[in-house]
Amino acid sequence: MTPAAPGPFRAAPAPLAGAFRAEWTKLWTLRSTAALPFVAAAATVAVSAFVCAAADPRTVACADGCDPARLALSGVYCGQAAFALLGVLVTTGEYRTGLITYTLAAVPWRPAAFGAKAAALLAAVLPAALVAVGGAVTLGRPLLAHHGFAATGGRGIGGALLHLVLVALLGLGVAALLRGTTAALTAVLALLYLPPVAALLLSDARWAAWAPSPTGRGPAVLATVTTAALLLGATRFARGDPS
Amino acid sequence: MDIEVNGLRKRYGRTIAVDDLTCTVRAGRVTGLVGPNGAGKSTTLRMFLGLTRPDAGTVHIGGTPYASLAHPLHTVGALLDGAAAHPGRRARDHLRWLAHAGRIPRHRVDEVLERVGLTAVARRRAGTFSLGMAQRLGIAAALLGDAPVLLLDEPVNGLDPEGVRWIRTLLRGLAAEGRTVLVSSHLMSELADTADHLLVLGRGRLLADTGVRELIAAAGTRTLEEAYFALTAEAVEFR
Amino acid sequence: MIAAEWLKLRTLPGALWCLFVMAGALVGLALAVSSGAPAAPSYVDEFRFVHRPLAGDGTLTARLLTQEATHPWAMAGVMVKAGPVAGAPYAALFATPGHGTRLQSGFRTDVAGPSARWLRLTRAGATVTAAVSRDGGSWLPVGSAPVPEGPLAVGLFVTSPGATRGVPVRPAMLRTRPSTATFDTVTLTEPAPGGAVGGPPGAGWRATDVGARRPSTVDDVAVDGMVAVTGSGDILGRADDGSRVAVATTGTILAMLPAVVLGTLVLSAEYRGGTALATFAACPRRGRVLAAKALVAGSTVFGTAAVACLAALLLAQPLLRGRGFTAPAYAAPPLDALRMVLGTAAVLALLALMGLGLATALRRGAAAIGLLAAALYVPVVLTPLLPAAVARWWQRSGPLAGLAVQRVRETDDGFLLPWPRTPWLGLAILCAWAAAALVAGYATLRRRDA
Numbered sequence: 043m044t045p046a047a048p049g050p051f052r053a054a055p056a057p058l059a060g061a062f063r064a065e066w067t068k069l070w071t072l073r074s075t076a077a078l079p080f081v082a083a084a085a086t087v088a089v090s091a092f093v094c095a096a097a098d099p100r101t102v103a104c105a106d107g108c109d110p111a112r113l114a115l116s117g118v119y120c121g122q123a124a125f126a127l128l129g130v131l132v133t134t135g136e137y138r139t140g141l142i143t144y145t146l147a148a149v150p151w152r153p154a155a156f157g158a159k160a161a162a163l164l165a166a167v168l169p170a171a172l173v174a175v176g177g178a179v180t181l182g183r184p185l186l187a188h189h190g191f192a193a194t195g196g197r198g199i200g201g202a203l204l205h206l207v208l209v210a211l212l213g214l215g216v217a218a219l220l221r222g223t224t225a226a227l228t229a230v231l232a233l234l235y236l237p238p239v240a241a242l243l244l245s246d247a248r249w250a251a252w253a254p255s256p257t258g259r260g261p262a263v264l265a266t267v268t269t270a271a272l273l274l275g276a277t278r279f280a281r282g283d284p285s
Numbered sequence: 286m287d288i289e290v291n292g293l294r295k296r297y298g299r300t301i302a303v304d305d306l307t308c309t310v311r312a313g314r315v316t317g318l319v320g321p322n323g324a325g326k327s328t329t330l331r332m333f334l335g336l337t338r339p340d341a342g343t344v345h346i347g348g349t350p351y352a353s354l355a356h357p358l359h360t361v362g363a364l365l366d367g368a369a370a371h372p373g374r375r376a377r378d379h380l381r382w383l384a385h386a387g388r389i390p391r392h393r394v395d396e397v398l399e400r401v402g403l404t405a406v407a408r409r410r411a412g413t414f415s416l417g418m419a420q421r422l423g424i425a426a427a428l429l430g431d432a433p434v435l436l437l438d439e440p441v442n443g444l445d446p447e448g449v450r451w452i453r454t455l456l457r458g459l460a461a462e463g464r465t466v467l468v469s470s471h472l473m474s475e476l477a478d479t480a481d482h483l484l485v486l487g488r489g490r491l492l493a494d495t496g497v498r499e500l501i502a503a504a505g506t507r508t509l510e511e512a513y514f515a516l517t518a519e520a521v522e523f524r
Numbered sequence: 525m526i527a528a529e530w531l532k533l534r535t536l537p538g539a540l541w542c543l544f545v546m547a548g549a550l551v552g553l554a555l556a557v558s559s560g561a562p563a564a565p566s567y568v569d570e571f572r573f574v575h576r577p578l579a580g581d582g583t584l585t586a587r588l589l590t591q592e593a594t595h596p597w598a599m600a601g602v603m604v605k606a607g608p609v610a611g612a613p614y615a616a617l618f619a620t621p622g623h624g625t626r627l628q629s630g631f632r633t634d635v636a637g638p639s640a641r642w643l644r645l646t647r648a649g650a651t652v653t654a655a656v657s658r659d660g661g662s663w664l665p666v667g668s669a670p671v672p673e674g675p676l677a678v679g680l681f682v683t684s685p686g687a688t689r690g691v692p693v694r695p696a697m698l699r700t701r702p703s704t705a706t707f708d709t710v711t712l713t714e715p716a717p718g719g720a721v722g723g724p725p726g727a728g729w730r731a732t733d734v735g736a737r738r739p740s741t742v743d744d745v746a747v748d749g750m751v752a753v754t755g756s757g758d759i760l761g762r763a764d765d766g767s768r769v770a771v772a773t774t775g776t777i778l779a780m781l782p783a784v785v786l787g788t789l790v791l792s793a794e795y796r797g798g799t800a801l802a803t804f805a806a807c808p809r810r811g812r813v814l815a816a817k818a819l820v821a822g823s824t825v826f827g828t829a830a831v832a833c834l835a836a837l838l839l840a841q842p843l844l845r846g847r848g849f850t851a852p853a854y855a856a857p858p859l860d861a862l863r864m865v866l867g868t869a870a871v872l873a874l875l876a877l878m879g880l881g882l883a884t885a886l887r888r889g890a891a892a893i894g895l896l897a898a899a900l901y902v903p904v905v906l907t908p909l910l911p912a913a914v915a916r917w918w919q920r921s922g923p924l925a926g927l928a929v930q931r932v933r934e935t936d937d938g939f940l941l942p943w944p945r946t947p948w949l950g951l952a953i954l955c956a957w958a959a960a961a962l963v964a965g966y967a968t969l970r971r972r973d974a
Contacts, residue, residue: 064386
């Protein structure tokens with residue numbers, strides 16, 4: 043007796059596409075991860091609008107050349123927490139429940155499994171970041187113009203987009219490395235919030251320039267940190283036992 | 286499609302989980318993998334799927350290591366760690382993502398849900414399931430790919446007597462279709478009426494690779510359970 | 525039950541990590557701040573200067589009409605300076621909203637003068653003499669100060685201090701806005717070779733933002749009739765001023781994150797490990813379980829933070845003395861130091877309770893951590909971008925208000941830093957936040973299944 047004949051479904055899409063669709067389905071079938079892109083975009087837009095509504099060109103910060111583009115995008119500092127949480131939950135949810143064994147049984151080539159996860163996260167985060175940054179700028183500009191700020195043009199938008207996407211990927215990388223939700227989230231939030239706060243604390247502008255932020259050197263710093271975290275996370279994901 | 290295991294070995298620190306395991310699991314029959322708690326059953330099954338990296342040895346499924354299978358979910362259906370579904374995800378969605386990952390057509394999801402009797406609760410979140418329902422969801426996941434090889438780790442856990450009878454029938458039916466069915470359990474009584482062949486593990490070692498009838502005959506006892514206890518008497522101590 | 529909760533906390537590796545990181549942040553940052561090299565320039569020299577060259581001797585007179593009270597130490601007055609460059613020697617006579625009329629020079633000398641609207645600086649060789657008058661007729665001498673020989677810049681200046689007047693190791697949480705002052709009757713008298721005296725200020729005035737990151741100069745400023753000058757910045761020699769005590773608590777804002785995480789861990793570890801069922805079975809009265817958890821988590825954080833702060837205080841003082849900090853300009857009674865150490869510990873403990881309450885209410889530790897981290901850190905990061913009133917409002921009413929308990933000086937801090945008027949009021953506000961979070965958690969716990 044021959045084993046059950048392989049069904050009529052051999053002619054299926056390429057393996058990576060299947061893995062991607064699996065991760066995409068996983069992301070949107072959990073209430074927490076499905077809601078987070080919307081929460082993140084809403085938080086970014088809301089805080090940006092608040093800052094722009096309250097902005098005053100007479101503050102000292104604005105007197106010595108504060109950038110109105112920074113005001114319009116200030117909500118990124120709030121929204122990034124939700125983006126980080128999304129990146130973390132997408133990964134740690136699997137380790138918490140043991141689901142990871144099924145993921146790896148379905149896609150035994152682990153770089154593909156990890157890449158599919160990152161790609162699905164990217165696909166979910168990119169539109170959310172676009173909405174967040176686009177909404178913040180659209181809402182912020184008239185408010186700033188009303189307060190008498192100069193037009194900002196498109197400055198800072200690319201940096202903010204990159205920042206939000208990188209933050210989510212940082213969450214993914216750190217979560218793959220640490221595997222625990224609390225540990226990974228704490229580490230990512232510490233990386234995002236403590237350097238700018240510590241820079242204020244030491245009141246030294248040289249340090250502030252190196253903090254991960256959506257402006258100036260920030261995205262480059264964050265890209266370096268994220269790459270390192272993704273490499274370390276991918277290594278542990280590919281080599282370590284899943285539980 | 287046979288499973289050939291050759292010199293499989295795994296140790297965690299000073300504990301040897303699996304020690305030089307060599308055997309062949311044949312198609313067309315239900316093979317029981319039995320042993321006391323901590324005998325290395327789960328580790329063995331995880332190594333079959335490449336989830337745990339063996340220190341030495343190989344596992345070939347139909348002549349290919351699991352990681353090299355072109356269509357893993359169409360080749361091997363597995364139940365590990367129970368259903369391991371995220372408590373917040375609906376049962377149907379759990380199977381849907383698996384189907385995507387294994388490139389399995391969507392209608393299979395409803396078919397297996399029907400087969401394990403979860404159609405009515407398919408839209409409930411896995412966190413609300415009882416142990417037995419979660420176990421059925423795990424079995425549904427194993428059946429999803431219509432695979433010629435089935436690896437089931439403790440499938441009877443949490444099932445009610447009616448469920449136990451159902452799974453017995455299911456496993457025998459699957460084997461009769463010519464599939465390779467490997468079922469692990471720490472209770473010999475669960476396997477007595479189901480398995481044709483037995484692999485008995487104790488302290489990571491293969492204590493017996495034999496047919497059910499041969500085991501009873503060799504031990505000189507009347508029941509399978511007594512034969513099993515005689516065999517594993519030295520292997521129950523925890524390390 | 526408390527013993528059981530204590531055992532659970534002690535055997536939770538994550539909790540031990542949190543305590544370790546929290547103590548490390550408190551001690552480590554205090555040491556980092558107090559052991560660094562002394563700040564390179566020992567002064568702040570940043571202001572708006574409307575000036576013209578003064579080749580030799582001369583007298584500048586001006587009447588100060590109005591001054592915006594942006595800060596008790598905001599300055600508006602007349603100055604002679606070796607050039608419109610930060611750090612150049614100077615002598616300045618100015619009025620302040622909070623400290624009367626002062627004559628300052630060399631970043632060190634500070635002489636108080638009688639309160640008056642007319643200000644006059646007279647340069648004769650290497651000396652500048654200052655005088656004030658209430659009516660522009662009779663002049664009262666204030667003092668004199670040395671200036672370099674040769675050509676100088678002379679003119680009107682305005683400052684409005686920001687973080688410079690806070691405790692140096694504190695985050696610059698709030699910036700004040702620029703101050704505008706108006707002058708009139710500005711006269712510059714130079715004894716010309718022909719012996720001419722008096723007259724209108726004439727042409728050749730320029731306005732410079734001295735010490736600004738991007739210095740800008742406006743040429744040909746009209747100085748006749750009424751002159752409005754708007755400026756920000758400060759002129760100040762850095763001195764020891766209370767940071768010696770404050771330095772022990774520098775790390776508080778970083779230690780907040782591990783404190784919050786510990787609070788959430790106490791709860792979420794139960795749900796994750798499935799211990800919750802056992803816990804609620806062993807003690808069906810859930811309010812008591814939450815209270816026991818709060819007590820254990822709060823007291824553990826309080827004890828650890830108090831020890832870490834005390835250690836930071838004791839370790840930092842000799843380091844600061846070694847860096848040349850002399851005896852403090854004000855007396856810090858040991859009682860104040862004690863309030864800072866114990867108050868800081870209380871702030872961290874209350875934040876842990878907030879974490880516990882919020883995690884219970886949301887039944888998700890991760891969401892509680894994300895929400896609280898955003899609530900604590902986003903206002904701090906955004907403050908420099910916000911107008912003072914908005915930033916002050918949030919920081920005085922949000923959980924950050926608890927930091928008021930660290931206040932060391934009763935002088936200008938209360939004006940500048942976004943804190944409630946008294947240290948204890950800030951702590952009370954934080955208490956209210958923690959209580960609200962715990963009540964919300966209790967409500968959820970009662971309503972829902974384990």
